[in-house]
Amino acid sequence: MKSTLLNMTAVLFGITLAASAGVGVVNMITEEPIAAAKEAATKAALTEVLPAFDATEAEELTIDEMPITIYTATKEGAVSGYAVQSMTKQGFGGVVRLMVGFTPEGEVVNVNVLEQTETPGLGTKMADEGNVLLASVKGQKLEEKKLVNGKLAVKKDGGDVDALTAATISSRAYVDAINRAWMAYKSVVTGEAPADAASGATAAAAAERTNGPEAQEGGQNE
Secondary structure: OOOOHHHHHHHHHHHHHHHHHHHHHHHHHHHHHHHHHHHHHHHHHHHHHOOOOOEEEEEEEEEOOEEEEEEEEEEOOEEEEEEEEEEEEEEOOEEEEEEEEEOOOOEEEEEEEEEOOOOOOOHHHHHOOOOHHHHOOOOOEHHHOOOEOOEOOEHHHOOOEOOOOOOHHHHHHHHHHHHHHHHHHHHHHHOOOOOOOOOOOHHHHHHHHOOOOHHHHOOOOO
């Protein structure tokens, strides 16, 4: 076939069409398994952070321009607890997502870290069982904690939450996401629109983040 602009254009179009069709087929094949895996992960997280339940109802909220999902759990028709899928963008590595469980009275049942990209061996410890962050809130009512401007805070910022060693930025992010979950819980329980929950430590965390990895890994942010 003689090489002409028209021929080359037709060949390129054919290759593009075939590639697009291939991507579409892969999407069709993987879309359902991905959705199923995501649903299974959510159910597992709910089980870990909630008291016993037999059904949940989800409600979508927006706090600090971030999507938050709150699940009202029921057992035999009565509310048994609330779970909030919360997030923050203040992690050392970016987004941190948590699932926070509350009793109907507001006591924190458990916290499950769904997503984080923190420094291995430092910020990643937020996902470890029994870590100091979790120990500072589990089994407690947050309104009874030492609050700063009405919000939970690490000790460095005037609160009483123990931070992970050499990982203050990650610890602040964890607390920020819990504050957002707490706002969502209170909103559903009281019926009032959620207030912004952004931590007052955000500016300090941002400033420290600009110092580079050594600020966290070298312990200079403690």
